[in-house]
Amino acid sequence: MSPRAAARPGGRSARVQQSVHQAVRDLEEELGRDALTVPLVAARAGVTPSTVYRRWGDLRELLSDVAVERLRPDGAPADHGSLRADLEAWAEQFAEEMSSPAGRAYIRDVLLGDPEQGNAAHCSDYAAEQLKAIGVRAAGRGEAVPDVETLLDVVVSPLMYRILFRPSDLSAAYTDRLVDAVLGRSHPPLPVKS
Incomplete structure (x- = not known):
């Protein structure tokens, strides 16, 4: 089990997760799922694309993580x-x-x-x-x-x-x-x- 899966994030990590998840939800509603990209999500969340890649690896994994929360x-x-x-x-x-x-x-x-x-x-x-x-x-x-x-x-x-x-x-x-x-x-x- 990865460290991410073992414990829920707190502090800055929790704020980043919340911001990125919200960006995904907002962009899906505004533009549709097919328009989503990591750079677009990162820009909306106010983080760098490397932050998203480091934490989630790719867009599929990010969408999977957002779905779990939903x-x-x-x-x-x-x-x-x-x-x-x-x-x-x-x-x-x-x-x-x-x-x-x-x-x-x-x-x-x-x-x-x-x-x-x-x-x-x-x-x-x-x-x-x-x-x-x-x-x-x-x-x-x-x-x-x-x-x-x-x-x-x-x-x-x-x-x-x-x-x-x-x-x-x-x-x-x-x-x-x-x-x-x-x-x-x-x-x-x-x-x-x-």
Whole structure:
């Protein structure tokens, strides 16, 4: 794991990151993604291109880093009173946000980054943290809770596949079926769309 991935920056480094990330967001909105270049981003952020290259390496890695920050959850998952209700609500919201055009673009950007930098792992950690919070809350209510890795394998992994490759097949019924599968309730298969 690189030093950048191991710890979040503080002080000047945090200000540079914030400024560069904001420059990327502003320029994407103003000019479109295809117009972005490292020198253009650096000029807007008030840093030298060498600062951007030194920290991120290239534009793809910078876009990946910005996407990771955009995919960070805003807060703890909502409490709906039971593990099933919490997981169903979380999975439906996750599917809705990530399958939006912006969500899918952010996911693609994260995946384009250097796997050694850990951006994809950060996104996985975000989902794991959310699921862990749901599990801790449910365990506190006395509910049996699958481990986080099982939740990632049975709920998040199929969602990510659908989001990336078959987004038109996503629905609340589909996310509820994934939750049912991880919590041990079986159902007949959903009809296949032709």
